[in-house]
Amino acid sequence: MIAARRPGAGRDVVDDRLRTLVVEDDPTIARLHRGFVESHPRFVVVGEARTAAEALRAFALLDPDVVLLDIYLPDATGLHVLRQIRRRPSPPVDVIATTAARELESVRQAMAGGVQHYLVKPFTAAVLRGRLDEVVRLRDELRAAGDELDQDAVDRLVRRGAGTPTLPKGLSARSLRLVADALAAACAESADASAGEVAELTGMSRVSARRYLEHLVETGVADVAPRYGAAGRPENGYRPA
Secondary structure, eight states, X not given: OOOOOOTTTTOSSOOOSEEEEEEOSOHHHHHHHHHHHHTSTTEEEEEEESSHHHHHHHHHHHOOSEEEEOSOOSSSOHHHHHHXXXXXXXXXXXXXXXXXXXXXHHHHHHHHTTOSEEEESSOOHHHHHHXXXXXXXXXXXXXXHOSOOOHHHHHHHHHHHTTOOOOOTTOOHHHHHHHHHHHXXXXXXXXXXXXXXXXXXXXXOHHHHHHHHHHHHHTTSEEEXXXXXXXXXXXXXXXXX
């Protein structure tokens, strides 16, 4: 089913809200996510899709600016939809994965496909709103940047697109996003996660994972507290702030 709504059809006024397609096979969750999106003044939902096939038809018909994309769909994965979207000669679209998929490979493939954010269900309206705010900020900066950019301007936009401030030497925005997503996935099933557990999820070394986790703590994205009662050396437990 494609539930489409074209806001302001035949209007004389300009509607600059970002047109959003919600791809979600569960109707109850789709309504919830639709409400989350439409509570933001810069966004409007123009359609919903329950399957991968519907999502691709809706994308071609509605030409959305933003897609909220579930990974688990009944006929194909959201990753398949993502690959098909990226192959189309359409204007750039921002994709936010909204899914229960916590497997490292799903996160990696989604990031490789250019998702802007990877939200693990269930999440709150405030969490999604923060991601939508970042989409708006990046689009506004790109619009204001002009046609030709110097290296400093490119670097600022790349950092903004990764959703991170300037990083310390040796840290990359892409790996930071991977660590943040792995931490969120791990904490969806437990109170916190150690650097070793995050390292195992991301495939990086324990030392590297700890550096990224400490940066998330320093920037207020994550919290840290000592773990007690475990044998051996005490260790810290991290969780999203």
